[in-house]
Amino acid sequence: MTIVALEWLTFGLDRLMEAARQRGVTVQLLTRDRGVYRHDLTGSRTDGIEVVDLDTFDTEQVKRHLAGVPALQGLISTTDTWSLAALELWGDLDLPGQNPAGVRLARDKAALRNRLHGEGLSRGAGISFDAGEVTALELAELIPFPIIVKDRAGTGSRNVWLATSHDELEEVLARARHAELRGGLTAEPFFSGPLYSVETLSWEGETRVLGVNSRITSPLPAFREVGVGFPVAFPQDRAAEINEWITGVLAAISYTTGFAHTEFIITDDGFEVVEVNPRLGGGLIGETMCEAFGVNIYDAFFDLALGKRPSLMDLPLTPVQGAAQVLLYASETGTFEGHHGTGLHTGHPGAPRFYPVRAEGDRIADVTDQRGNTAIVLATGETTEIAVLNALSAAAKIQIRIARDDA
Incomplete structure (x- = not known):
């Protein structure tokens, strides 16, 4: 086979x-x-x-x-x-595969936002537009500030911009006109609050929440993911709310089969979807889940590929530890020349593991999104909070060597 x-x-x-x-x-x-x-x-x-x-x-x-x-x-x-x-x-x-309707909606951020808004699952609608055919004044009349502008089919935090004024929106539109986009552009409201991601597995319309990841993000206006911890230990009532909410979100977009990685914000007024990804979470999210549960969740891919109910849908999942990852970003563009300091992890708590993303000689063309990531450090801990602190400490030991463009 x-x-x-x-x-x-x-x-x-x-x-x-x-x-x-x-x-x-x-x-x-x-x-x-x-x-x-x-x-x-x-x-x-x-x-x-x-x-x-x-x-x-x-x-x-x-x-x-x-x-x-x-x-x-x-x-x-x-x-x-x-x-x-x-x-x-x-x-x-x-x-055997996924439901086309759900995957297509997930891959179109404008259509996704509008479906959720129409179903009462988001307070804001999205607007698709061409940056060459709209002015900042016209766009601001449709969506109040602050405004998020992003690629409708984007990934890796690339081509996401925040505008809090007409002047900033003019600058965003100017940049968007020259950006390499996977899809068109969409504008939507900015929602304020901490960012999380909920990891789920669905089979024939039934959804199981596997857990929630915390997020450490970069200062605005960049939207880089800096650190991730799994699993978040929410109070029982909040965990139940998230479970009911994400089940409704996936049902609303006809996402019936497969892993899903849904990034969301907890605001004062409830949950707001940032995006639904029709896949397992990227980076080392899958690995942190395996470490936290002591279970190889990747086995579920074979059940899904064979058109069978994944055993992971019914397997008892009790965290045995916390796990976290920290991404290492170059501070400037140039040629990547390697990492220094990985030897300092000897004896460090959490058994840090180093995962290089870039190879020596690679060109770092942008550091505002995931393209600037050069490696990931993973660490564990008795709790998720301790795992995050272990990973942050281990990541701080590593220096990134870059030959600057103007050197």
């Missing part, structure tokens, strides 16, 4: 292969750039994976390859970038 992965998240292939070996499953990874997965692929924990190099943006090429895979039983999609291509492949090859 062969299961094919259409690209992957940056990390987690080791956990996938651990589950594959237990099941006796052959795994193929289709990728246009295997360098993205250099950390996992250079370790022995991914032994047995078959890496196939092809242009995964060429859906017809991928389709031809899949048609020739012997004993193909399923296709796994874990990314935003290839989520719509996966819908086409699942349909054309008659393979």
Whole structure:
């Protein structure tokens, strides 16, 4: 039996292969750039994976390859970038997959906002627009300040701007006119409060909340994710509220099957969705969940790929510890020359682990979003709060070396 992965998240292939070996499953990874997965692929924990190099943006090429895979039983999609291509492949090859309606809504931030607003699940609507055909004055008449402008199909905190005045909105529109966008532009209200993400797994319309991640974010106007801790220990009544709310959100957008990573803000007036991602959370979220529960959640991908109810839907999940990750960002653009200080983790509590994202010689072209991330540090602790403090302490020991553009 062969299961094919259409690209992957940056990390987690080791956990996938651990589950594959237990099941006796052959795994193929289709990728246009295997360098993205250099950390996992250079370790022995991914032994047995078959890496196939092809242009995964060429859906017809991928389709031809899949048609020739012997004993193909399923296709796994874990990314935003290839989520719509996966819908086409699942349909054309008659393979189990996700509900197209839910995935398409999740990938269109304007349509998502308006659906939630129409269902009474958001206080604000979104407005799709062309930056070359609207003025700041016209946009501000439709949405009150502060305003968020973002790429309708964006990912990685890229192309997200905040405007609190007409002058700032003019600057945002000027930048948006020259930005490389995955979709069009949308504007929506800014909601104030701490950011979280709720990790869920759904099967045939039933949703299970796996847990909630806390978020440490950068100062505005950037929207970088700096740190993540799992799981958040909410009071019982608040946890029940979140469970009921996210179940309603996913039902409202017809998201019936698969992992979902929903970022949301807790405001004084309730919960507000930032975005729904039709996948497992990125970075090391999957790994922190495995560490916290002592369970390999990646095994669920095989059940989903085979069209079976994931055992994770019914498995008892009791946290045995907290886990956290801290992202290391370059402070300036230039050429990445490596990290210094990882040796200082000897004897550090929380057993810090270092996950490089960038390789020496890589170009750092932007530090305002996730493109500036060079590595992630993961640590554990007796509680999530202790894990976060362990991870922050371990990350502070590492220096990032950059050859500046003007050096």
